[in-house]
Amino acid sequence: MKNTKITKTGESHGVALGLGVATLAATVAGAYFLYGSSKGPARRRALKTWTVKMKGEVMEEIENMKELSEVGYHNVIDKVSKKYEALQNIDQKELQTTVKRLKGHWKDIKKELKA
Numbered sequence: 001m002k003n004t005k006i007t008k009t010g011e012s013h014g015v016a017l018g019l020g021v022a023t024l025a026a027t028v029a030g031a032y033f034l035y036g037s038s039k040g041p042a043r044r045r046a047l048k049t050w051t052v053k054m055k056g057e058v059m060e061e062i063e064n065m066k067e068l069s070e071v072g073y074h075n076v077i078d079k080v081s082k083k084y085e086a087l088q089n090i091d092q093k094e095l096q097t098t099v100k101r102l103k104g105h106w107k108d109i110k111k112e113l114k115a
Contacts, residue, residue: 022068025112026059029105051098054084058102068113070106077102 061076062068081099084090 021113022062022065023059025068025109026062028112029109050084050087050090051094054080054098055102057083068109070110073106073109074103 057080058076061080062073065072065076077099081095084095085092
């Protein structure tokens with residue numbers, strides 16, 4: 001008798017689909033932040049290099065998550081922001097504003113996940 005590997009095909013497709021949806025949601029949140037409102041042009045001008053890098057790190061962490069939840073999303077933001085708190089050239093008030101904005105995007109992400 002030959003050893004055969006039995007897998008659940010639906011399970012692997014579900015994980016891939018979930019990661020794709022999480023990536024899409026993060027991209028949509030970023031695009032909305034920069035282009036979706038009347039404040040978009042001012043936001044684009046105000047972006048600093050470190051904020052772009054931080055948001056990219058948050059997106060990478062989200063892509064590596066198996067399931068995306070509000071608690072998990074907030075934990076990722078907190079984890080990444082701790083790294084930036086230690087840097088001297090970053091205004092702490094601006095960092096907290098960025099963290100607050102990122103956490104505020106959960107409602108938009110949640111809507112995209114349901115769609």
